[in-house]
Amino acid sequence: MITVGLSLKDRPCLVVGGGQVALRRIEKLIEEKASVIVVSPDVLPDIVTYHEAGVLQWIAKPYSSEYMVGQQFVIIATDIPAVNAQVMEDAQGVQAFINRADVKDDSTWVFGSATEIGDLEISIFTNQVSPRVSRLLRQDIEKRYGILAEWLPQIRLWRQELQHILDTPKEREQFWRTYLGESEFIQIVEGQEDSVKENIVHAISRIRSES
Known part of the structure; x- marks a missing residue:
């Protein structure tokens, strides 16, 4: 299985089931702003709340094949094997990506x-x-x-500045190899980042003065 990142914003996602397993996956889909339809006669109160808030559509009925039309991503999460098998067959029929909770080997996409x-x-x-x-x-x-949460915004600013004072990607790559190598990374992670930051700031200032 190849690991990839998917943007599910506005993508149709069908969830069959309304228990804890379904809820965990639904909340991830909501975070990604997917277009979520939940099909299940009964669901947990949290799913009802999401439905009432308009962040998903809940169809309070047993699954039938009509709900598979137009779906691209499907989550199978009921505790009824016959229902799961039918959803699986229908999902394969429309070539949807499948995440199946009860038979993991049948999944064609998974949550990390x-x-x-x-x-x-x-x-x-x-x-x-x-x-x-x-x-x-x-x-x-x-x-x-x-600690990287504090460092990444600053690195972004440094990169933007280096794009203006170093002409080529090769020069910029060499800069980072010199001033943010493995040893410097270890220093940052171990909380000894002041000297690393000081060296980068001085190096950028020197390059700026020479350009």
Whole structure:
């Protein structure tokens, strides 16, 4: 399976099921501003709230094939094997991407464990082997690299300035190799970033004065 990032904004996404598994996936779709339709006779109160707020459409009926028309992304999350099998068949018929909770090998797209650190977004995939390991990795990354949330906006400003004072991409790449290499990155992560920042600021000032 190839790991990719998808923009689901305004994309039709069908969710069949209304329990906890469905809710977790629905909330991720809502974050991405997908066009979500939930089909299930019964759903959790949170899903009802989302429906009443207008962020998704809830069809309070059993699944039927008519709801598959025009769908691009499908989440199968009921506890009824026969229903799941029917949704799977219909989704394959319209060549939709499928995320199936009860038979993971049938999924053609999966949710990673994602975290955001400032402007940095990291997704973790363990080939669906262990959601627990994914959560632990996410927590470790958030703790270990949280300082980058402060650094990334400044790096963006430095890059913009370097584009004006260094003429070629090769020169800019060499700058970052020199002043933000592996050892400097380790210093930042370990909380010893002042000297790294000072060296970058001085280097940019020198280049600016010479240009």
